[in-house]
Amino acid sequence: MSPAARAAEVIEVEGREVRVSHPDKVVFPGPGLTKLDLVRYYLAVADGALRGAGGRPMVLKRFVKGIDQEAFFQKRVPENRPDWLETATLHYASGNSAEEAVVTDAAGLAWVVNLGCIDLNPHPVRAGDLEHPDELRVDLDPMPGVDWAQIVDVAFVAREVLVDHGLVGWPKTSGSRGIHISVRIAPEWSYAEVRLAAETLAREVANRAPGLASARWWKEERGESVFVDFNQNAKDRTVASAYSVRPLPDARVSTPLDWSEVAGSRPERFTVPTVLARYAERGDPAAGIDDAVGRLDGLLRLADELGPAEKPPRGTGNGTGSGRRQSTMPLIEIARAKTKAEALDGLGRWKARHAEIVSHLEPADVLVDGMRGSSSLWYRIRVNLQHVPEPDRPEQEPLEVDYDPWARFRDAAPGDDAATERRS
Secondary structure (H helix, E strand, O other): OOHHHOOEEEEEEOOEEEEEEOOOOEEEOOOOEEHHHHHHHHHHOHHHHHHHHOOOEEEEEEOOOOOOOOOEEEOOOOOOOOOOOEEEEEEOOOOOEEEEEEOOOHHHHHHHHHOOEOOOEEOOOEOOEOOOOOEEEEEEEEOOOOOHHHHHHHHHHHHHHHHHOOOOOEEEEOOOOOEEEEEEEOOOOOHHHHHHHHHHHHHHHHHHOEOOEEOOOOHHHOOOOEEEOHHHHOOOOOOOOOOOEOOOOOOEEOOEOOHHHHOOOOHHHOEHHHHHHHHHHHOOOOOOHHHOOEOOHHHHHHHHHHOOOOOOOOOOOOOOOOOOOOOOOOEEEEEEEOOHHHHHHHHHHHHHHOHHHHOOOOHHHEEEEEEEOOOEEEEEEEEEOOOOOHHHOOOOOOOOEEOOOOHHHHOOOOOOHHHHHHHO
16 A cells, blocks of 8 residues: 555544544645644644643634635544543533543644644633633734734834732734733633733723724724734633644744744744754744733723723624624625635636726735634625715625525424534
């Protein structure tokens, strides 16, 4: 049997055997990385990866059909898991619960990668205390048109706000376009309090960097700014943790940095091959994160000083996620699609039909949203016509792509497969 046809390979990791199915399956065609290469990468950076994800329940984001297909999200750990894998049961506001995987060692990393997990998506809590986060997460998410220099400027403002309130931030590339800052905190506050502290941080960053940063909930109101996404601290949210490989063609990695490196770095510089060399040479820049535990008292006092913030959207109950608030911006919806490519194709058709107004649009006027469905993403595209002269603004038209992600659940009877999947 040729090596390319191997059905599986069993590797030993710290005394435990992990079966890697289809080890020669190419996961990243560009750099030619196989599934076994990905497992070996995580084993090589295991100490750093476990510093970010170890001991935490995680959602399994599985790319079983490759990086060019949408992943599906699996909260419940598979029943046929090894007996040494730890789990924790999370309870959600909806009343649902899920027994999730808790990776505590390098063998656990290899096991989840074998399931098709490319990046690691842990919750901000430890398995021993599921109601009190020990990590505040700062996600600096650039709007279209924002360059790296602006993201860096906002990151340093965020660092300044953290320092002023007795906290230490540890930066890393998000593995996409932005920057994450992780902050270890004492596990003494509820999810709601941690989210309030994060929102307060975001508001203060926006106050100190007007025009550069935004804490505005509504995407169409942010302009060409860096959104300080405080909602990543909500109970049901996870983010890609340190040393996660992202599902991009160049096998980009979410990479911890020293603050002295931030300005001169670029996300595309950190890929599986370059991070392997970097880690072997210098180790993990975030090695001290667990020794820098801070308190939220300062940010919560600031929350009182700033007063109530903009209220988040309230769901309509129709599954669209649109909320009840009416936008003050002239928004039209272009597409709802199962994949990003389909949504963008629809946008292209709309632009071709309205070529006379396209020159008026700024990059941030095209709003592409990845919307979380029951177990996967779907995509919505809207256009903000704020820069188009009012007489020239087109009316809302039938959607170029009209995908209904909730169709199979809407008519599902309680107890059938579709209803069960929705509850997962």
